[in-house]
Amino acid sequence: MTLTPALIRSTHAAIAPDTVRTPLVRAARLSMQLGFDLYLKLENLQHTNAFKARGALAKLLTLDANQRAAGVIACSAGNHAQGVAYHATRLGIPSVIVMPEGTPFNKVKRTGDFGAEVVLHGTGFDESVAFTLDLAERRGLTFIHPFDDPVVAAGQGSVALEMLEQNPDLDVIVVPVGGGGLIAGMATAAKDMKPDIEIVGAQAEYFDAVKAAFDGTSPHTTGTTLAEGIAVRAPSPTNIEIIRNTVDRIDEASEAEIEDAIFDLLSHEKLVAEGAAGAGLAVLKNNAERYAGKQVGLVVCGGNIDSRMLSTLILRGLVRDGRITRLIFKLDDRPGQLAQIAAIIGEAGANVVEVIHQRMMQSVALKQAELEVVIEARDAGHVEQITDTLREAGFALRIGSEAV
Template identity: 80%
Template sequence: MSLTPELIQSTYAAIKPATVITPTVHASRLSLQLGFDLYLKLENLQHTNAFKARGALAKLLTLTEDERKAGVIACSAGNHAQGVAYHASLLGIPSIIVMPEGTPFNKVKRTGDFGAEVILHGTGFDESVQFTLDMARDKGMTFIHPFDDPTVAAGQGSVAIEMLEQEPDLDTIVVPIGGGGLIAGIAVAAKSIKPDIQIIGAQAETFDAVKAAIDGTEAQNKGKTLAEGIAVRAPAQTHIETIRALVDRVETASETEIEEAIFDLLSHEKLVAEGAAGAGLAVIKNNAEAFKGKKVGLVVCGGNIDSRMLSTLILRGLVRDGRITRLTFEIDDTPGQLSDISRIIGESGANVIEVIHQRMMQTVALKQAELEIVIEARDLLHVKEIVANLRGAGYTLRTDNPLV
């Protein structure tokens, strides 16, 4: 079986009754910032909060009665696991999900909550997948691959059908790439509906296997990435060929750019997006000049980001924007210094949210003290104004923001 427009259309017809037709919305604030119309396909609102539920359901619906009774097995640490577990449970199909050891507990719990038996094995996908294949053979279960399957890719391709029904004037669709199933399905579907549409892939710099295969360079495939959902070392070769034939280009984004993009989606559009979607927006921001005058669509492929990581990311974003800044003073250890500094900060329109006052460390002169004050301000310009006011009053200070 090969990935064709006909397969994608028939697969969409099969999964549509049990699939959320997610909206494609105009990103008004980001569009103003970027200088062109940006539209977001909100697959973070899909069942299990990711597009993967489409492909999982597509594959499950092709099983014979005997295969359903025997059950299914999948290997995944994230969205594919939850998609398979969710739809298998609804269809009454037993499911086992193998997840690497060290998978965050919340992901293990959510997958189990959807009705799957969860088995932890291996240190990563590459180690876990062979164990999963062996178990599938021994138990007579059907293995559902997260991307290297034309039916799964056809289910993911239904995203493009909806996007072009909702916004037929799109000139470009930007798609995050991991194993290649999503972009292969979207490219085949979109080009069959609108042949002149541009399809651009987005990867993390640290996991650029598809871009490397297209460009003929050595893949990085190392380190950690916020875009863990697309951190795939071995994409499907069949999808690489589809990408080579139908995708206009593949771009990468750095970890800093991905982090900033996730924060932008949250702060500007009030959307919780995972790292893979952040890679897509980062690529769009990096190529903003080329998109002037065009209507660009981004697949917000999922919203399953760890809550602790998200809280840290938000704080770092606020620091980066100057809305939270730490000011460090060297002051005379005399009464009234703290109250005077607080008065100047308050009169400047900022809020003091934390104070650390210490005089015990050897780096501080005996008759002096070091004072750290964390303030909440409007933006970087406001911080610069506050710092100028404090220095004008005779205080020596430094900030933790290199832009101030």
């Protein structure tokens, strides 16, 4: 079977009754900042909070009665796993999901909650897939590949059909890229509907195998990435060939840029997005001038980010924005110092979040004390006003690692 526009349309019709037609919304604040109209396709609102449910259901619907009775197996870092588990259980099909060790706990738990038998094996998709294929053969299960299957890619391609139905005036669509199934399906569908539309892929710089194949360069496939959902070392050769013929460009983003983008989606648009979606916004921010005056669609491909990681990311984002800052004082060890500092901070309209006062460390002179005060302010400019006022009052302080 070959991935074609006709297959994508028929697949969309088959899965539409049991998938969410997710909204395409204009990101008002980000559009103002970036200088072009940005539209977000909210696949994080899909049943399993990711687009992968589309392709998983598409494949499950093609199974015969014997295959359904025997069950299915999949190998995934999380989103494909949840999509297969959710729809398999809903259809009465037993499912086994092999997940790499170190997969975020929330993805493991949710996959099990959807009714799948979860097996943890390997350190990544590429190490886990051989084990998965062997287990499938031993137990007589049908293997559902997350991206190297035309039916699965056709299911993912339905995202583009909906986006261009929801806004036919889109000039560009940006798609996060891992194994290539989503962008291959979407590019095939979008170019058929609107041949002059620009399709841009987004990858994490540590896992850029598709970009390397597209550009004819050597891939980077080491390190860890916040965008673990697209951390694929060996993308599908079939998808790469489709990408070469239908995709205009593939850009990459650093880990810091992906982190910033996730924080932007949360703080500006109140959307929880995982790292793969962050890579998409990051490449747009890096090339904003290229899209000036255009209407750009971005697939927010999933929202399954680990809650602990998200909380840390939020705090780091607040620190970068200057909204949370650590002030370190060297004080004479006498009464009233802390009260005076707190009063100045309060009068300036900031909030004291945490206070650490110590005089026992050898780095502090015997008649002095060191005071750390974590404050919440409006922005970096507000922090500068507060520190200026404190210094004018005679306090020696530094911000983070700055010198006194």
